[in-house]
Amino acid sequence: MPGADLYEIRAGFLPLLDSAILVVAREKGFAKAEAIDLTLIRENSWANIRDRMAVGHFQMAHMLGPMPIAACLGLTPLQLDVVAPMALGLGGNAVTVSRRLADELAQDGDPGGLDATMNIKRLARVVRRHNAEHELPLSFAVVHPFSAHNYDLRYWLAAGGIDPEQDVRIVVVPPPLMADALNSGQIDGFCVGEPWNSLAVKLGAGVIVTTKSAIWRSSPEKVLAVSATFAADQPSAVAAVLRALYRSAEWCGNPENHEELAVLLARKEYVGQDQAVILPALQGKLRYQDDEVATVQDFFVPFDKAATFPWQSHALWFYSQMVRWGHAVWDPDSVERAAQAYRPDLYRAAIAPLGAAVPAANAKVEGALKTPMHAGSSDGSLILGPDGFFDDRVFDPEQIETYVREQQV
Amino acid sequence: MCHAQLSVLVIDENQIRASIIEAGLRDAGHDQVTLVKDVNGIAQRIGDLEPDVIVIDLENPNRDMLESMFQLSRAVKRPIAMFVDRSDQASIEAAVEAGVSAYVVDGLRQERVKSILDMAISRFNAFSRMERELDAARNELAERKLIERAKGILMRTKGIGEDEAHALLRKTAMNQNRRLSEIAQSLVTASCLLDPES
Numbered sequence: 081m082p083g084a085d086l087y088e089i090r091a092g093f094l095p096l097l098d099s100a101i102l103v104v105a106r107e108k109g110f111a112k113a114e115a116i117d118l119t120l121i122r123e124n125s126w127a128n129i130r131d132r133m134a135v136g137h138f139q140m141a142h143m144l145g146p147m148p149i150a151a152c153l154g155l156t157p158l159q160l161d162v163v164a165p166m167a168l169g170l171g172g173n174a175v176t177v178s179r180r181l182a183d184e185l186a187q188d189g190d191p192g193g194l195d196a197t198m199n200i201k202r203l204a205r206v207v208r209r210h211n212a213e214h215e216l217p218l219s220f221a222v223v224h225p226f227s228a229h230n231y232d233l234r235y236w237l238a239a240g241g242i243d244p245e246q247d248v249r250i251v252v253v254p255p256p257l258m259a260d261a262l263n264s265g266q267i268d269g270f271c272v273g274e275p276w277n278s279l280a281v282k283l284g285a286g287v288i289v290t291t292k293s294a295i296w297r298s299s300p301e302k303v304l305a306v307s308a309t310f311a312a313d314q315p316s317a318v319a320a321v322l323r324a325l326y327r328s329a330e331w332c333g334n335p336e337n338h339e340e341l342a343v344l345l346a347r348k349e350y351v352g353q354d355q356a357v358i359l360p361a362l363q364g365k366l367r368y369q370d371d372e373v374a375t376v377q378d379f380f381v382p383f384d385k386a387a388t389f390p391w392q393s394h395a396l397w398f399y400s401q402m403v404r405w406g407h408a409v410w411d412p413d414s415v416e417r418a419a420q421a422y423r424p425d426l427y428r429a430a431i432a433p434l435g436a437a438v439p440a441a442n443a444k445v446e447g448a449l450k451t452p453m454h455a456g457s458s459d460g461s462l463i464l465g466p467d468g469f470f471d472d473r474v475f476d477p478e479q480i481e482t483y484v485r486e487q488q489v
Numbered sequence: 490m491c492h493a494q495l496s497v498l499v500i501d502e503n504q505i506r507a508s509i510i511e512a513g514l515r516d517a518g519h520d521q522v523t524l525v526k527d528v529n530g531i532a533q534r535i536g537d538l539e540p541d542v543i544v545i546d547l548e549n550p551n552r553d554m555l556e557s558m559f560q561l562s563r564a565v566k567r568p569i570a571m572f573v574d575r576s577d578q579a580s581i582e583a584a585v586e587a588g589v590s591a592y593v594v595d596g597l598r599q600e601r602v603k604s605i606l607d608m609a610i611s612r613f614n615a616f617s618r619m620e621r622e623l624d625a626a627r628n629e630l631a632e633r634k635l636i637e638r639a640k641g642i643l644m645r646t647k648g649i650g651e652d653e654a655h656a657l658l659r660k661t662a663m664n665q666n667r668r669l670s671e672i673a674q675s676l677v678t679a680s681c682l683l684d685p686e687s
Binding site for chain 2: 266
């Protein structure tokens with residue numbers, strides 16, 4: 081609405097592929113169309129995002145999926161009151177190992193490509209051999225303790241019989257420093273969002289061995305975090321932002337726009353990397369080793385399959401993993417608070433008026449869809465899945481207590 | 490009441506700023522100050538130093554790494570929490586505004602460490618101010634040189650004196666509602682294009 085007062089929104093983000101929905105909302109006019117003057121501020125740590133949200137510099141931010149849950153459980157060093165009314169896509173991460181570790185894996189049998197099952201078996205054998213011969217275990221980096229990267233990596237390792245606490249070391253390294261850390265031998269592998277895996281391959285520092293989409297297809301990654309105070313005081317501004325981001329996600333999901341999106345993200349104020357390392361992840365064509373390219377189904381899904389819907393079952397799965405690894409304690413009150421960190425009600429209220437297909441449920445059984453299926457939605461046209469875990473386990477949020485109890489640490 | 494000296498670790502990639510902080514801490518009577526520029530092997534350093542307080546700049550991308558160590562690592566023996574008391578919103582805001590963050594060993598009393606944070610905030614702000622002033626001085630010098638070059642071009646091509654050249658530049662700037670240095674820049678650029686030898 082030209083001429084009307086604009087909502088001024090300042091949002092923080094980190095230079096990652098999945099900042100795309102925020103970047104496009106600003107650059108392609110989706111924010112402006114909803115009367116939002118969207119300022120994006122690039123940050124260099126999740127701690128800064130958290131602190132600047134806590135003091136009110138940002139009303140919203142690109143945030144790791146488990147962070148709002150950690151905040152609602154009082155686990156952040158600085159008190160942070162946020163809600164997550166939208167997800168910023170599904171997937172987008174990969175696991176990369178050093179050339180040296182890749183060579184060891186290769187000695188252990190046929191090339192496994194990006195196969196999560198085959199490669200974790202081989203990694204387990206290499207880890208056992210390594211630990212029999214060396215004092216220091218192999219070390220893997222993630223970007224933050226409360227990150228999908230950390231929980232995906234741990235899930236994958238543990239399912240393959242590797243104890244992430246005992247058999248390897250998990251450390252935190254900022255995404256832009258991952259390739260260097262791999263090259264210098266400080267770490268042996270990492271789980272990070274794109275384009276940092278593709279960059280490590282391009283620099284000859286590493287080999288991608290599996291993807292988030294292979295470990296858990298259509299799985300949650302980043303969310304839009306909104307200050308709880310702002311969400312309560314300015315519901316119409318929040319709804320306008322969600323509509324703008326929904327349109328933006330739709331644009332990002334259209335393959336015709338991927339080249340333009342790669343050019344946009346490549347700009348130095350956004351991701352600041354060559355478009356040639358950004359494009360493969362958007363197209364799901366990963367160069368995983370030297371000149372080997374693999375087509376990865378659903379590598380990064382910005383829009384389809386309700387990719388922006390903040391499923392409370394995703395929040396609860398993150399919580400189950402926080403309990404599993406001793407990052408949070410188990411209690412029924414925390415289950416409730418973890419679920420409430422994600423706000424499908426706000427999403428539905430903002431998006432449904434667009435006539436879009438919005439899930440009717442707030443949670444679903446994760447890992448149950450082997451093939452794409454029609455799901456209950458506002459207009460019946462929504463298709464979800466497949467969404468399987470690589471080890472065929474299923475997470476039923478109604479049975480979270482059993483799931484948590486049965487998890488092997 | 491007599492307290493043991495607090496041990497302070499300053500992590501800052503900017504060595505000048507780190508030295509300014511260190512000087513401030515020493516002036517305030519803190520003698521156990523360690524500066525670290527490179528965060529490689531920081532877990533080991535923290536394990537060895539057992540600092541009571543850690544000060545780090547917000548530009549440092551390794552804050553997430555540092556915090557993860559406090560939360561989860563077995564290398565750091567003593568629990569370390571965010572420096573500022575959760576209720577002290579004003580201090581938190583001042584610190585984030587200044588671009589500094591600090592962490593403290595859990596259980597250390599607020600008033601013992603508040604002066605350290607206040608000092609870090611004021612030194613960070615002083616450093617930013619100094620940088621801005623330095624930038625302004627550099628710009629001013631560059632602008633003055635540019636105007637001198639533009640005057641030289643006018644004097645040579647139009648055969649006029651220095652005062653007249655200056656007046657001409659000033660008048661053009663006023664007429665076009667632009668800064669004197671912008672007019673000078675345009676003239677120098679145009680002159681270079683027309684006559685690369687000049």
